Amino acid sequence: MYDVHYTHSRHQLKMARSRKLTLLLLFFWAPLAAAAVPSLWLGGGYGPQPGDHQQSNSAVSLDWVPYHYARSNRQWLSIGASAARLRAHGQQGNEALWALSLFPQLTLNGPHWGNQQTFFQVRALGPTYLSETSLGSRHQASHFALQAQILAGIHFGQRQQHAVAIAYRHYSNANLNQPNDGLDVSFMLTVGLTL
Structure with a gap:
């Protein structure tokens, strides 16, 4: 019993x-x-590498952002993943690498103008795997880095399902180890689609 x-x-x-x-x-x-309305972003860009006047970098990226949490109509927190191909121009050394990232993202939405709305995004501390530890003259201590990005753009369309934006993207290890030469793409044009 x-x-x-x-x-x-x-x-x-x-x-x-x-x-x-x-x-x-x-x-x-x-x-x-x-609020899990996934979005897909395709970006490409080119620009001078800060700290090295002889090197410029280009990138092509595909970002998938499947999860969003609306703190308010103005603030969204998101989680996403990114695959980017970076190339160095004008400098000797490894000329290309892949960067695979996970990232948290904060989106701040601006005012509506009909079917259009401005927005600003910030990414920081996105864990990244770099396929190579150097790009041109720039060197990282290991294959581990962090992605950061700032982006400004506009949503448009009947449901604001389309977006176009400009961005600045940066990879480095946040001085966790040396060397820590940042890898930057100073101008990227991105287009987005909310699915």
Whole structure:
């Protein structure tokens, strides 16, 4: 009798914990899932490498941003992933590399003008894998880096499902190790589509 009662009590306790965990996940996940309108971004750009007047860098990138959390109509927090191909121009050394990143992103929305809305985005501390530790004359201590980006643009379309923006993108290891020569693309044009 004791063993049956003990087993039954353990089962009830597990079920209660399971319900609490499910409710907790729904509580935190529901706002994120409700705002989970994925977006796809294609970008390309070129510009001088700050700190090296003989080198310029170009990039082509594809960014996938599947999760958004609306803190308000003006502020969105997002999580995304990026694949970028960087090339160095005008300097000897490794001429190209891949940068694969995960990133948090803050979007600040401006006022509406009909079907158009301005916005500003900031990314920081996005863990990145670099396929090479150098690009032209620029060197990183390891394959690990962090992505940062600032971007300004405009949403347009019937549902504001299209976007066009300009961005500045940077990769470095935040001085966690030396050398830490930043890799920059100083001008990128990006187009986005909300799915």
